[in-house]
Amino acid sequence: xxxxxxxxxxxxxxxxxxxxxxxxAAAREVFREQGVxxxxxxxxxxxxxxxxxxxxxxxxxxxxxxxxxxDMIDNVEAILRETIPGKDAWSALSSTLERVCELxxxxxxxxEVMLGTGRGPQRRDQVMSRVAPAADRLLQRAKxxxxxxxxxxPWDLPMIQLMVAAISEHTGHPNLWRRYLHLILDGxxxxxxxxxxxxxxxxxxxxxxxxxxxxxxxxxRSQDHPSNG
Amino acid sequence: xxxxxxxxxxxxxxxxxxxxxxxxAAAREVFREQGVxxxxxxxxxxxxxxxxxxxxxxxxxxxxxxxxxxDMIDNVEAILRETIPGKDAWSALSSTLERVCELxxxxxxxxEVMLGTGRGPQRRDQVMSRVAPAADRLLQRAKxxxxxxxxxxPWDLPMIQLMVAAISEHTGHPNLWRRYLHLILDGxxxxxxxxxxxxxxxxxxxxxxxxxxxxxxxxxRSQDHPSNG
DNA sequence: ATATAGCGGAGATATCTTCTCCACTTATGA
DNA sequence: TCATAAGTGGAGAAGATATCTCCGCTATAT
Numbered sequence: 088x089x090x091x092x093x094x095x096x097x098x099x100x101x102x103x104x105x106x107x108x109x110x111x112a113a114a115r116e117v118f119r120e121q122g123v124x125x126x127x128x129x130x131x132x133x134x135x136x137x138x139x140x141x142x143x144x145x146x147x148x149x150x151x152x153x154x155x156x157x158d159m160i161d162n163v164e165a166i167l168r169e170t171i172p173g174k175d176a177w178s179a180l181s182s183t184l185e186r187v188c189e190l191x192x193x194x195x196x197x198x199e200v201m202l203g204t205g206r207g208p209q210r211r212d213q214v215m216s217r218v219a220p221a222a223d224r225l226l227q228r229a230k231x232x233x234x235x236x237x238x239x240x241p242w243d244l245p246m247i248q249l250m251v252a253a254i255s256e257h258t259g260h261p262n263l264w265r266r267y268l269h270l271i272l273d274g275x276x277x278x279x280x281x282x283x284x285x286x287x288x289x290x291x292x293x294x295x296x297x298x299x300x301x302x303x304x305x306x307x308r309s310q311d312h313p314s315n316g
Numbered sequence: 317x318x319x320x321x322x323x324x325x326x327x328x329x330x331x332x333x334x335x336x337x338x339x340x341a342a343a344r345e346v347f348r349e350q351g352v353x354x355x356x357x358x359x360x361x362x363x364x365x366x367x368x369x370x371x372x373x374x375x376x377x378x379x380x381x382x383x384x385x386x387d388m389i390d391n392v393e394a395i396l397r398e399t400i401p402g403k404d405a406w407s408a409l410s411s412t413l414e415r416v417c418e419l420x421x422x423x424x425x426x427x428e429v430m431l432g433t434g435r436g437p438q439r440r441d442q443v444m445s446r447v448a449p450a451a452d453r454l455l456q457r458a459k460x461x462x463x464x465x466x467x468x469x470p471w472d473l474p475m476i477q478l479m480v481a482a483i484s485e486h487t488g489h490p491n492l493w494r495r496y497l498h499l500i501l502d503g504x505x506x507x508x509x510x511x512x513x514x515x516x517x518x519x520x521x522x523x524x525x526x527x528x529x530x531x532x533x534x535x536x537r538s539q540d541h542p543s544n545g
Numbered sequence: 546a547t548a549t550a551g552c553g554g555a556g557a558t559a560t561c562t563t564c565t566c567c568a569c570t571t572a573t574g575a
Numbered sequence: 576t577c578a579t580a581a582g583t584g585g586a587g588a589a590g591a592t593a594t595c596t597c598c599g600c601t602a603t604a605t
Contacts, residue, residue, distance in 0.1 A: 254479065
């Protein structure tokens with residue numbers, strides 16, 4: 088009967104509001120270290136509150152993860168905003184990419200949220216829609232400068248992030264990803280001496296979205312009974 | 317109580333041997349499509365046998381996965397062996413990488429086995445140890461040719477595979493990975509016009525670890541089971 | 546002081562897997 | 576052909592998690 092969503096903020100009793108913050112802080116820490124598979128019981132223990140308290144504030148884990156995810160998008164936006172407009176676009180682009188990848192390198196939960204076969208694609212889209220304009224501008228400037236290969240596409244950026252995150256995820260090494268980000272950045276540089284023809288460019292964004300939707304729909308559907316052949 | 321391993325091959329009754337093959341074939345198919353999280357019950361159903369029959373041949377899922385994994389290494393070895401020695405090393409290298417990535421693109425189970433946070437690293441090592449000599453030779457030839465940047469390392473290859481597999485895994489798109497493999501290959505090309513200095517955290521870190529051996533050993537020891545030898 | 550929002554955390558519920566057991570079926574060879 | 580041992584199926588026991596609820600009690604606000 089009660090709607091346990093976060094919409095009542097401000098009406099909470101003082102101690103309840105304190106607990107809400109403790110829960111969010113604990114969730115951030117627990118998910119960062121153990122990934123999103125950590126249970127809300129874990130989060131509760133870390134926060135020093137009972138599970139019931141967690142469930143009173145957040146109807147389920149999704150809601151809590153979403154709350155943290157919003158925070159994260161803010162971070163990415165901030166990084167893009169901080170990009171010095173005067174600097175050459177290539178440096179801006181590479182340092183931006185590096186900083187975004189850094190976020191992922193130390194946050195297992197974030198990687199899982201971004202990479203996860205479940206809602207991952209939708210979440211990437213969510214980031215993209217808030218971040219795309221600035222990112223597009225940056226890419227265009229870097230191309231105009233002649234530093235970035237001209238067949239780069241905006242949706243290459245999340246894909247690069249995804250690849251780099253995979254390194255962090257599967258080696259656990261805190262810095263190895265930098266090597267491969269650099270490798271990829273070298274691949275992104277325009278080359279006067281050589282043609283530039285990346286295969287399979289998906290020419291319009293809607294087409295990519297259709298791809299992502301398909302795969303996520305498939306993974307959701309596959310939870311049901313498989314049809315026999 | 318009995319040891320149900322596959323060591324009795326040849327002593328099996330004809331129908332039992334047939335079932336064993338059906339199980340392996342079904343496992344390959346099920347794991348390819350659903351990933352290694354598929355249950356042995358799934359495999360049994362696909363094979364058209366009872367679960368009991370599966371468990372009589374393979375003590376547990378690990379054993380079955382291992383059997384399939386051996387097959388896979390054979391495939392990778394075959395690809396390397398087929399590399400035409402006369403051709404220029406760069407073409408050989410890039411087509412080899414592409415073919416290995418192709419294997420992963422259509423096999424979710426294989427990706428999970430390679431990428432998985434669990435035994436993934438050990439399994440990658442297993443591949444590397446059987447494949448490393450040929451791979452090293454190929455890399456060296458490509459460097460000698462002046463096509464491959466000289467700071468490439470042998471262990472870059474599995475990492476590249478890993479990144480490319482992440483694209484397949486998380487987009488579900490059958491060919492998008494080719495774009496990013498090509499991007500990475502462009503990053504691997506030697507460049508006369510530009511320095512070549514990938515950060516090398518593994519070497520750096522090993523030096524660092526040598527210095528800090530004491531403290532890291534302590535942190536590993538404190539993680540869990542003191543009974544380990 | 547009192548009303549009431551909020552708390553804790555055991556445990557009900559639900560979902561999954563793994564793996565066992567044994568009555569029944571089938572291949573084999575004498 | 577038939578005795579017999581090898582092999583089979585698949586329900587369900589056993590175990591592992593995770594999610595979320597309930598209600599007697601506590602802390603806050605007025």
